[in-house]
Amino acid sequence: MARRNSISFAALLILTLLGAAWVIPLLWTFATAFRPANQSVAVGALISTDWTLENFARAWSYAPFGQYYLNTTILVVGILAMQLVTTTLAAFVFARMEFPGRNLIFLLFLLQLMVPAEALAVPNYITMRKLGLIDTHLAMMLPYVASAFGTFLLRQTFRQVPRELEEAAVIDGCGPLQTLWHVFIPLARPTLVAYGLVSVSYHWNNFFWPMVVTNTPENRPLTVGLALFAKAVEGGSDWALVTAGTVIVILPLLVLFLVFQRQFISSFMHSGIK
Amino acid sequence: MLAPALVLLLVFTIYPMFAAGYMSLFQINMATRQQMVWAGFANYQQLFASPLFRQVMKNTFVFAFGTVPFSIGLAMYLAVQLNRRFRGSALFRTIFFYPTVIPMMSAATIWLFMYTPQYGVVNRLLVLFGFGELNLLGNSATALPAIMLMTVWKDAGYFMLFYLAGLQNLPAELYEAAELDGASPWAQFRRLTLPLLMPTTLFVTTVSLINSFKTVDQLFLMTAGGPNNATNLLLYHLYEQAFSFYDRGVAAALTVILVVILMILAIIQNQWVDKRIHYN
Numbered sequence: 070m071a072r073r074n075s076i077s078f079a080a081l082l083i084l085t086l087l088g089a090a091w092v093i094p095l096l097w098t099f100a101t102a103f104r105p106a107n108q109s110v111a112v113g114a115l116i117s118t119d120w121t122l123e124n125f126a127r128a129w130s131y132a133p134f135g136q137y138y139l140n141t142t143i144l145v146v147g148i149l150a151m152q153l154v155t156t157t158l159a160a161f162v163f164a165r166m167e168f169p170g171r172n173l174i175f176l177l178f179l180l181q182l183m184v185p186a187e188a189l190a191v192p193n194y195i196t197m198r199k200l201g202l203i204d205t206h207l208a209m210m211l212p213y214v215a216s217a218f219g220t221f222l223l224r225q226t227f228r229q230v231p232r233e234l235e236e237a238a239v240i241d242g243c244g245p246l247q248t249l250w251h252v253f254i255p256l257a258r259p260t261l262v263a264y265g266l267v268s269v270s271y272h273w274n275n276f277f278w279p280m281v282v283t284n285t286p287e288n289r290p291l292t293v294g295l296a297l298f299a300k301a302v303e304g305g306s307d308w309a310l311v312t313a314g315t316v317i318v319i320l321p322l323l324v325l326f327l328v329f330q331r332q333f334i335s336s337f338m339h340s341g342i343k
Numbered sequence: 344m345l346a347p348a349l350v351l352l353l354v355f356t357i358y359p360m361f362a363a364g365y366m367s368l369f370q371i372n373m374a375t376r377q378q379m380v381w382a383g384f385a386n387y388q389q390l391f392a393s394p395l396f397r398q399v400m401k402n403t404f405v406f407a408f409g410t411v412p413f414s415i416g417l418a419m420y421l422a423v424q425l426n427r428r429f430r431g432s433a434l435f436r437t438i439f440f441y442p443t444v445i446p447m448m449s450a451a452t453i454w455l456f457m458y459t460p461q462y463g464v465v466n467r468l469l470v471l472f473g474f475g476e477l478n479l480l481g482n483s484a485t486a487l488p489a490i491m492l493m494t495v496w497k498d499a500g501y502f503m504l505f506y507l508a509g510l511q512n513l514p515a516e517l518y519e520a521a522e523l524d525g526a527s528p529w530a531q532f533r534r535l536t537l538p539l540l541m542p543t544t545l546f547v548t549t550v551s552l553i554n555s556f557k558t559v560d561q562l563f564l565m566t567a568g569g570p571n572n573a574t575n576l577l578l579y580h581l582y583e584q585a586f587s588f589y590d591r592g593v594a595a596a597l598t599v600i601l602v603v604i605l606m607i608l609a610i611i612q613n614q615w616v617d618k619r620i621h622y623n
Contacts, residue, residue: 076424076427076429076432080424081429083424084421084424084425084435087417087421087439088435088438088439090496091438091439091441091442091496091500092438093464094453094454094456094457094464094496095441095453097456097457097464098453098456101456154347155347155348155351156348158344158345158347158348159344159345159347159348159349161344162344162345174345174349177349177352177353177356177357178348178352180356180357180360181352181356182609183605183606183609183610184356184360184602184605184606184609185557185605186355186356187557187559187578188557188578188598188601188602188605189355189356189359189360189363189598189602190581190582190585190598191363191581191585191591191594191595191598192358192359192360192362192363192366192595192598193355193359194585195362195591196354196355196358196359196362211351211354211355212355212356214348214351215347215348215349215350215351215352215355215356217352220348245344246344270444273446274445274446274447274448275446276446276447276448276560276563277559277560277578277582280563281582281586291446292446292447292448292449292560293448295446295448295449295452296448296451296563296564299451299452299455299564300564306459306462308456308459308462311452311455311456312452312453312456314452315449315452315453318445318446318448318449319445319446319449322444322445322446323441323444323445325444326441326444327437330437333444334440334504337443337501337504338504338505338508
């Protein structure tokens with residue numbers, strides 16, 4: 070579509086008002102977090118010039134954010150690593166192999182696309198308890214590892230790999246696994262990067278299932294930690310503390326987003342569903 | 344090679360669907376430590392007769408059909424405006440998109456702060472415009488709309504992205520022809536952009552409906568389903584039944600209801616997405 074390069078004044082005004090509504094919550098949160106606690110509710114808070122890092126020190130000692138960061142990192146890296154193994158293998162099979170029952174199994178994968186893990190929290194919780202995995206990192210990861218979404222995305226990419234390349238690899242003596250490793254995976258790198266980014270940001274932000282299946286600070290991820298922290302503090306309405314905790318959680322994400330904005334946006338568009 | 348994915352899929356997606364269906368036919372209350380007792384469809388009957396469940400379903404539908412048109416309408420408006428290049432258009436895109444990359448839980452802490460009586464920005468605005476103090480989250484008439492508003496704030500930028508992608512694919516010649524015929528911008532939007540974006544709209548509608556029906560995160564922090572269950576949505580109610588009231592039979596029945604709703608939406612989406620491929 071032709072881009073017309075002008076914008077009407079009225080449209081610009083509406084955009085500016087909406088933009089203000091979108092950005093003020095963030096600015097206000099940051100301003101409060103860097104403000105001495107006794108000023109956080111002052112009317113002139115936004116234009117005051119007293120800045121402090123004291124709220125961050127308080128938030129950091131109030132809740133084990135370091136531990137939460139570590140847990141979330143283990144969670145997203147662990148899920149992505151396992152997803153990459155299971156989904157590339159499954160995608161390769163669906164893209165290139167014929168076997169009896171293939172369509173039925175494909176349908177099972179399709180079913181997972183329709184029914185997100187969150188909806189199955191109760192039966193999965195019972196399974197985790199039977200497996201003795203309650204309150205472990207593994208329990209937070211397992212329901213997401215066999216990602217049907219990743220499988221379909223990669224299958225789509227693998228199907229576009231030219232047959233000749235594959236045949237050349239076979240002539241060179243490559244088995245299926247070696248062909249996958251030397252031919253398919255290098256060619257699918259952009260898809261893998263896009264999928265990786267979507268997976269990491271989804272699980273970095275995920276709350277419900279990790280909350281259901283963990284019950285100690287040693288295993289809780291950031292989102293669950295933040296919820297408990299905010300709940301505990303909220304009673305005293307110490308907004309300087311709550312906003313500092315919020316900034317601790319979102320600052321790295323916002324910085325990463327601003328730096329890799331293009332990649333983020335194209336990955337999210339690529340993905341369709343998170 | 345398929346085995347690792349298939350085993351995990353069977354254990355954590357296929358089996359729990361059947362397990363939920365099976366469990367939903369029994370009375371299983373962990374609180375009273377009673378044995379599993381065959382109950383037939385009693386759990387479902389109990390649910391459909393319960394005023395609380397009816398309210399939860401009503402809340403969920405109000406939430407879904409209230410947020411989805413707003414998010415989508417706004418997303419389309421933003422995309423149409425920001426599809427042009429002008430000074431600041433990239434900044435606007437960033438501003439509308441950033442809530443997508445932060446966790447819903449931090450959006451919840453931010454909006455809890457915005458909605459706080461007296462200190463919160465929203466309340467200061469209300470006072471400024473003469474509405475007086477209102478505890479938006481503590482009032483059963485305003486709590487659900489307040490949650491809906493923050494959800495639109497969180498999601499609209501994500502849907503804007505799909506419209507921006509859709510707009511890139513529209514044929515420029517059509518617009519040039521319309522321009523030559525003297526069609527006003529509004530006529531161009533109504534007669535060209537809106538119908539041509541229909542596949543995107545259908546796709547985004549189903550994605551956002553599916554997201555609405557599994558909305559839960561922000562409720563934990565902002566309202567805990569209250570006041571008086573005014574913001575109790577399906578997945579939150581399911582959580583309460585399973586982990587606060589320990590009624591696993593009813594929780595299983597709720598799981599079945601949620602899964603059925605999500606599957607219906609997904610099937611509708613598949614039909615539409617197929618058409619969308621057909622279009623291109």
